[in-house]
Amino acid sequence: MKRNTWQREAVREALGQTEGFVSAQGLHSALHTSGSPIGLATVYRALGDLAGAGDADSLQSPEGESLYRACSTDAHHHHLICRNCGLTVEIEADAVETWAKTVAAKNGFTQAAHVVDVFGLCASCTQAATVHVVGPQQ
Amino acid sequence: MKRNTWQREAVREALGQTEGFVSAQGLHSALHTSGSPIGLATVYRALGDLAGAGDADSLQSPEGESLYRACSTDAHHHHLICRNCGLTVEIEADAVETWAKTVAAKNGFTQAAHVVDVFGLCASCTQAATVHVVGPQQ
DNA sequence: TCTCTATTGATAATGATTGTCAAAAGCAAT
DNA sequence: ATTGCTTTTGACAATCATTATCAATAGAGA
Numbered sequence: 212m213k214r215n216t217w218q219r220e221a222v223r224e225a226l227g228q229t230e231g232f233v234s235a236q237g238l239h240s241a242l243h244t245s246g247s248p249i250g251l252a253t254v255y256r257a258l259g260d261l262a263g264a265g266d267a268d269s270l271q272s273p274e275g276e277s278l279y280r281a282c283s284t285d286a287h288h289h290h291l292i293c294r295n296c297g298l299t300v301e302i303e304a305d306a307v308e309t310w311a312k313t314v315a316a317k318n319g320f321t322q323a324a325h326v327v328d329v330f331g332l333c334a335s336c337t338q339a340a341t342v343h344v345v346g347p348q349q
Numbered sequence: 350m351k352r353n354t355w356q357r358e359a360v361r362e363a364l365g366q367t368e369g370f371v372s373a374q375g376l377h378s379a380l381h382t383s384g385s386p387i388g389l390a391t392v393y394r395a396l397g398d399l400a401g402a403g404d405a406d407s408l409q410s411p412e413g414e415s416l417y418r419a420c421s422t423d424a425h426h427h428h429l430i431c432r433n434c435g436l437t438v439e440i441e442a443d444a445v446e447t448w449a450k451t452v453a454a455k456n457g458f459t460q461a462a463h464v465v466d467v468f469g470l471c472a473s474c475t476q477a478a479t480v481h482v483v484g485p486q487q
Numbered sequence: 488t489c490t491c492t493a494t495t496g497a498t499a500a501t502g503a504t505t506g507t508c509a510a511a512a513g514c515a516a517t
Numbered sequence: 518a519t520t521g522c523t524t525t526t527g528a529c530a531a532t533c534a535t536t537a538t539c540a541a542t543a544g545a546g547a
Contacts, residue, residue: 488547489546489547491546491547492545493542493543494542494543494544495541495543496540496541497539497540498538498539499537500537501534502535502536504533505531505533506530506531506532507528507530508526509526509527511526512523512526513523513525516519516520516522
């Protein structure tokens with residue numbers, strides 16, 4: 212049976228108060244800073260449970276870290292993430308949803324899940340980096 | 350200056366002969382099995398270079414490993430991957446390309462890159478798994 | 488061939504994540 | 518409130534992929 216501990220509540224709450232995505236490590240140190248003596252392993256476990264229960268989104272950062280975010284809605288959505296400052300914008304992608312389903316079905320695939328995330332430089336970071344030389348295609 | 354070594358060729362070739370995606374570790378052991386005494390670090394380096402030069406695709410598996418695959422074409426494309434048997438189908442996604450650019454631009458983002466991959470169960474794995482009972486909650 | 492320097496590779500280092508297991512705390516019944 | 522059974526916790530060790538180190542090796546042009 213699932214037991215109710217303050218640790219799990221703490222993680223759920225900390226996650227809810229976070230803008231954008233956090234790593235387990237990040238959440239743990241945030242909690243520590245707030246005075247919570249919660250253990251690192253516990254944070255990992257709680258986040259895993261949350262994600263498994265569908266109460267949290269998880270995605271892999273380009274560096275291979277697992278990032279988590281509280282699911283605000285039941286609705287499925289994706290993210291536009293600034294690779295410099297971490298700013299995250301939620302984006303709706305009905306078109307992509309349909310496309311993913313269609314493509315999967317057309318190839319005989321079932322139970323299709325998809326990973327759709329856009330990384331870029333947000334407006335302010337772009338401005339700050341104007342000196343940057345842009346490469347050709349891609 | 351970039352030098353031409355048999356190691357790099359070996360990696361390029363091994364990658365080219367591989368169906369679907371491989372991890373660096375996987376490619377390294379494949380090479381070893383084939384009798385090549387190439388070092389692991391070198392495989393990592395070569396794969397990184399290939400990916401950087403646009404000669405290889407790379408993506409993160411759900412487990413957080415980096416997977417690589419030889420790029421058959423210059424064209425940018427995405428993948429439909431069977432999460433059971435690893436079967437990979439290349440998919441074109443002009444619609445998605447445009448969508449990604451549009452969404453990024455609409456939010457002031459520049460230099461948009463995107464991660465778009467669809468995971469699912471391929472036809473045969475679906476059939477093989479029909480017996481599967483979906484357990485309620487853990 | 489010779490020299491200069493990029494590359495290699497064995498291994499150590501790193502860093503995130505998971506496993507371990509005794510101690511602590513939930514929850515239900517008493 | 519107390520007892521008893523189990524889940525959960527947490528400090529730490531263990532894993533695992535990846536990266537850094539650095540002396541030795543081997544391209545490539547002179």
